[in-house]
Amino acid sequence: MESVQNIKQRFEIIGNDPKLNRAIEKAIQVAPTDISVLVTGESGVGKENIPRIIHSLSHRKHGKYIAVNCGAIPEGTIDSELFGHEKGAFTGATSTREGYFEVANGGTIFLDEVGELPLTTQVRLLRILENGEFLKVGSSQVQKTDVRIVAATNVNLFNAIEKGKFREDLYYRLSTVDIALPPLRDREEDIHLLFRKFAADFAHKYKMPPLKLDENAVQLLQKYRWSGNIRQLRNVAEQISVLETNRDISAATLQLYLPPTEGSNLPSVIKSNKSESDFSTERDILYKVLFDMKSDLNDLKKLTLELMKSGAAKAQDINPNLIQKIYGSKEEDSEIEFEEQPVTAVMTPSHNENYREAEDNYLFAETIEEEEVLRLEQKEIEMIKKSLEKNKGKRKAAADELGISERTLYRKIKQFDL
Ligand SMILES: Nc1ncnc2c1ncn2[C@@H]1O[C@H](COP(=O)(O)OP(=O)(O)OP(=O)(O)O)[C@@H](O)[C@H]1O
Structure with missing residues (x-):
């Protein structure tokens, strides 16, 4: 045997x-x-x-x-x-x-x-x-x-x-x-092993040096709830592998990639009266959405800094590529007006000098209000549609890319009538 x-x-x-x-x-x-x-x-x-x-x-x-x-x-x-x-x-x-x-x-x-x-x-x-x-x-x-x-x-x-x-x-x-x-949370000793394996695989795949977690980060990894289990751990390892240029990962950095769980001291992202299992799978998607928003926020910070440095009147004069990345395709003759353009689901910076406050609001947001939840939902729909298109309608490939199970994807398709 x-x-x-x-x-x-x-x-x-x-x-x-x-x-x-x-x-x-x-x-x-x-x-x-x-x-x-x-x-x-x-x-x-x-x-x-x-x-x-x-x-x-x-x-x-x-x-x-x-x-x-x-x-x-x-x-x-x-x-x-x-x-x-x-x-x-x-x-x-x-x-x-x-x-x-x-x-x-x-x-x-x-x-x-x-x-x-x-x-x-x-x-x-x-x-x-x-x-x-x-x-x-x-x-x-x-x-x-x-x-x-x-x-x-x-x-x-x-x-x-x-x-x-x-x-x-x-x-x-x-x-x-x-x-x-x-469940993975009951396999404390295996969590770091698995993370190292995934990090090594992704380092190879994306041709980057491998990640290294410091001691506090390992502890955080082991205490986290991992409601999406190994699939979720693999996603987190992939996201950090791709996005973090500094390959030495601290607990603070790792925390940015871990969606809050019940009983944690992280800000609660969304209130839901759904059952826990529904919530955990939706959380996978919300997690990605928040992640996109974080990247938008970084771009905005960059832009604001450039504006502050140069005192330029028109944002387009500074970095047209960045503008396009944040606001999508430029409309003819339009000028970027910070007061009116909604930028992300969470924050709308109104003035350059308020950007720090906006960042704080974002990081410490206790809840996302109903309107924002709707925008998140819209973003979720967009992501699913894009992924399905990209994968030529193949649900398994799209689900893998989105980091959710095929069944969850199937439910989302039904729920949003896609
Ligand atoms: N012990 C392990 N070592 C390395 N990778 C693993 C291990 N167990 C599972 N995986 C990986 O974790 C992911 C999820 O595994 P799998 O699809 O088998 O989960 P599942 O329990 O069937 O989930 P679902 O109920 O949602 O279908 C897969 O990418 C799989 O390769």
């Missing part, structure tokens, strides 16, 4: 936490069987590694491995995606199509966010788990498949069962073995 250490090397899994090791050990143990496995853990803890390990150590390793994010597929098409459809089954079904369960015959299917499956799809899945039988959409001919199912969830499925959103019998079929991955 392969050792946990070997597996960690093979799958580039960083960390020595006993709970992580136990999870990998369990994956190794169950791999040769066909037992269905339910992987649990918060978003971003690395659940996707487990089905990969299981597949690669199983007798199915030469068969197909298909990962499906159940939360990212619209309800109307999920049955057809999973089980296939017959020609003419619905408008647009111009030919017969194989579903993932047919394609993966002899292999493994990873059903991520399984709690998001509609109830009708859950019935079909239960049937596959019981005897391998399924029907294509629009067909009455029973087909058979031989697929190992590994599922994952970051929500408590018992709550979903209580609310009637998840079938209890399916839960028990899926979770013959339960593999739980710990």
Whole structure:
């Protein structure tokens, strides 16, 4: 049997936490069987590694491995995606199509966010788990498949069962073995290890010297809540790697990249009555938004300084590129008037001499009022649209770029009707 250490090397899994090791050990143990496995853990803890390990150590390793994010597929098409459809089954079904369960015959299917499956799809899945039988959409001919199912969830499925959103019998079929991955905040010793690994990767990728955290920064890193777990840590490492020219990182610098969490002494950014899990994923986006604003603010500071130094009447005379960067494309014959141009969602500097006060307001803002929240939302929509365009509509690539899960992106697309 392969050792946990070997597996960690093979799958580039960083960390020595006993709970992580136990999870990998369990994956190794169950791999040769066909037992269905339910992987649990918060978003971003690395659940996707487990089905990969299981597949690669199983007798199915030469068969197909298909990962499906159940939360990212619209309800109307999920049955057809999973089980296939017959020609003419619905408008647009111009030919017969194989579903993932047919394609993966002899292999493994990873059903991520399984709690998001509609109830009708859950019935079909239960049937596959019981005897391998399924029907294509629009067909009455029973087909058979031989697929190992590994599922994952970051929500408590018992709550979903209580609310009637998840079938209890399916839960028990899926979770013959339960593999739980710990949140990053409970893996204090691993946090710095992971950060160093990501910082080294990004130093290589962006051809920059590696970052070095001082002692206080390491402590801050280890005490932070990391509600987005490893995904969030990786994002932070990437942002610092790209943006900080001084590669020695102090706690004060690091703090600028950590969105405030409950119970922290950082300013609270936004008030929300949503549930914590919604908040944490939205926070990923808000974090990026605030980051853009910080960079706008730096540009503004530069501009203001230049203005103060030269006493010039027209900002355009000083640095047209900077002006364009801050205000977007210049309108014909327009002059920059500081009193009227809204600049960022947080601050509108009214006079050059007030810039320090504006900066203080920004840094110590206790809350962002409703109007500003709306502007943040607008910025969020813009970012999502841009990323989708840039990635030619590929949601996975866009979600990766935005540092959010595909499911969250899918929800945002629905929420904002994009
Ligand atoms: N132990 C680890 N070492 C290094 N990188 C890791 C580790 N675990 C996870 N990652 C990285 O963290 C990111 C998030 O992992 P993954 O997508 O598996 O999380 P998840 O738990 O499936 O999240 P979600 O529930 O949102 O789908 C990925 O980029 C993954 O490569």
